[in-house]
Amino acid sequence: MRLLVIEDEERLAASLVRGLSAVGYAVDVAHDGVTGLHLAREHPYGAVLLDIMLPGLNGYQVCARLRAEGNDVPVLMLTAKSGEYDEAEGLDTGADDYLAKPFSYVVLEARLRALLRRGGARTPAVLEAGDLWLDPARRACGRGETVIALTPKEFGVLESLLRRGDEVVSKQDLLDEVWSADFTGDPNIVQVYISAVRRKIDGPFGTETIETVRGGGYRIRESSPS
Numbered sequence: 001m002r003l004l005v006i007e008d009e010e011r012l013a014a015s016l017v018r019g020l021s022a023v024g025y026a027v028d029v030a031h032d033g034v035t036g037l038h039l040a041r042e043h044p045y046g047a048v049l050l051d052i053m054l055p056g057l058n059g060y061q062v063c064a065r066l067r068a069e070g071n072d073v074p075v076l077m078l079t080a081k082s083g084e085y086d087e088a089e090g091l092d093t094g095a096d097d098y099l100a101k102p103f104s105y106v107v108l109e110a111r112l113r114a115l116l117r118r119g120g121a122r123t124p125a126v127l128e129a130g131d132l133w134l135d136p137a138r139r140a141c142g143r144g145e146t147v148i149a150l151t152p153k154e155f156g157v158l159e160s161l162l163r164r165g166d167e168v169v170s171k172q173d174l175l176d177e178v179w180s181a182d183f184t185g186d187p188n189i190v191q192v193y194i195s196a197v198r199r200k201i202d203g204p205f206g207t208e209t210i211e212t213v214r215g216g217g218y219r220i221r222e223s224s225p226s
């Protein structure tokens with residue numbers, strides 16, 4: 001799951017990136033409203049953490065423009081002091097929730113999960129292919145009764161594939177969805193993670209859930225022939 005943080009306080013932004021990355025999110029950062037709006041238009045983020053007082057465009061303006069363009073990405077507003085945030089104005093501009101600084105990291109993560117669950121109401125809560133299941137809200141995965149432990153990136157790769165049903169997902173799409181925009185390494189990292197996921201979800205079960213498609217993509221097989 002990829003998030004966008006739009007926050008001009010660089011230390012706070014950096015600590016958000018560290019904390020959120022540690023629990024498995026890919027995180028992009030913008031330090032002003034114009035750059036943030038641009039990124040939010042370009043990438044399909046799971047959620048946006050949006051500061052209110054920002055250079056360029058303020059948080060209300062960023063949110064209002066996204067909504068006017070039909071972008072319904074979940075938005076969590078971050079407000080510097082109680083009273084700064086006008087709840088009516090926030091709701092008018094289409095924010096989903098807000099949090100007053102300073103906030104505890106635990107509370108932030110809980111709000112974010114709640115937001116992602118609500119935002120995810122359009123798709124089934126638990127993603128499935130045959131007896132393989134993946135629950136984004138609980139960050140859990142398994143096959144039948146057997147729970148499978150995945151690293152955050154492995155989880156992200158499998159979640160992206162399952163969300164597309166039986167569509168082919170290109171390596172570039174997986175890079176865009178699971179790795180942050182500042183990733184400059186070898187794109188073949190995707191293959192490395194696909195192999196790792198296969199070893200966990202298929203190897204021990206004699207299944208072949210992830211099909212490699214000629215031309216550089218992957219697809220979930222609904223029925224997994226062995």
Ligand code: CA
Nearest residue numbers: 008051053054
């Ligand atoms: Ca600010």
